[in-house]
Amino acid sequence: MAKTKYIMHDCAYCHKPTKMELVGQMQTEDSEKPAQKVWYRCTRCKHSALLDRQTLAQPKNGTGAKLDKGVCTHYSKDQVFTVGQAIYHEEWDDVGKVIAKQKTSDGTHAITVAFEKLGERKLIEHVTASVETEIVQVVPA
Ligand SMILES: [Zn+2]
Incomplete structure (x- = not known):
């Protein structure tokens, strides 16, 4: 990085x-996609903030603009989501944006979603069929 960059x-x-x-800038190691995080410093108060490059790349359609259910991906635990993706949770009837991705020590994939009504919630993602069958009890015939 040669040039100094400024953003609003x-x-x-x-x-x-x-x-x-x-x-x-900082590169997250444990995710499949290189979700780059960048440090920005406010030229006014000199505080630094770690911002997501993907989030910054998203075009803003006005502040406080409501997410449209129609353009949101319906949440399902077997799907894989990306940071910045808009999702709709049918059960909660709420829309939100994926703000972070985690992988727990037991291998569970999770996403943090900032919902418009409920606020920040953690949801599981990328649940494979093998995990599901473990939960189902096998009754011998
Ligand atoms: Zn500031």
Whole structure:
């Protein structure tokens, strides 16, 4: 990275969009996709923020714009989601965006979703058939 980059972004400390300077980047190792995280420093209050490059790449259609159910992917535990993806949870009747991905020590894949009504919730994803059959009790004939 040769050039200094500036972006306009909502600063959590200033509570408004400020000019932010790119100060560094970080690569997450344990995910299949290289979800790059970048450090930006607010030129106003000098606080640094770790931002997701994918999230930044998403075009913003106005602040506080509601997610459209129609464009959201219906949540299902056997699917794999990406950060920034809009999903709809049928049971909860709520829409949200995937803000993070985790993999727990026992190999379970999980996503953190920022729902419009419920707030942040953790959901499991990428549940394979083999895991499901383990739960089902086999009754001998
Ligand atoms: Zn600031």
